Amino acid sequence: MAKAPPQHSIPIIDRMILTFDDLSRRERGATIKDLAQSVGVPLSTMYRLLNSLASYDLVRRQPDGTYVLGARLITLAGHVERDLTGRNLSALAAPILDRLSRKTGEGCRVSVRDGD
Numbered sequence: 634m635a636k637a638p639p640q641h642s643i644p645i646i647d648r649m650i651l652t653f654d655d656l657s658r659r660e661r662g663a664t665i666k667d668l669a670q671s672v673g674v675p676l677s678t679m680y681r682l683l684n685s686l687a688s689y690d691l692v693r694r695q696p697d698g699t700y701v702l703g704a705r706l707i708t709l710a711g712h713v714e715r716d717l718t719g720r721n722l723s724a725l726a727a728p729i730l731d732r733l734s735r736k737t738g739e740g741c742r743v744s745v746r747d748g749d
Contacts (some may be wrong), residue, residue, distance in 0.1 A: 648672050662699030
């Protein structure tokens with residue numbers, strides 16, 4: 634569930650984050666109409682937002698017309714702070730591993746190296 638935007642925010646960035654959040658919960662993607670309703674914007678606004686995000690490969694339009702998260706997010710995620718000290722890696726990985734397990738029918742786990 635997305636947090637409420639801060640009092641002093643930039644509306645289009647709030648909408649973009651809400652769009653990413655919504656798409657992250659939809660394995661098969663979402664239509665422009667679904668996303669516009671979820672984010673609470675007119676269809677024309679969501680259309681322009683998705684076109685902009687698609688031009689940067691942050692979202693991708695599938696042949697059936699639905700949108701999914703784009704591959705560039707993986708590249709960006711690779712640059713996130715690598716020091717996970719004090720963070721619960723298992724909790725962060727759980728939703729991804731659950732999805733992977735459902736897709737593959739195999740069990741999944743994450744291991745964290747402790748020291749050398």
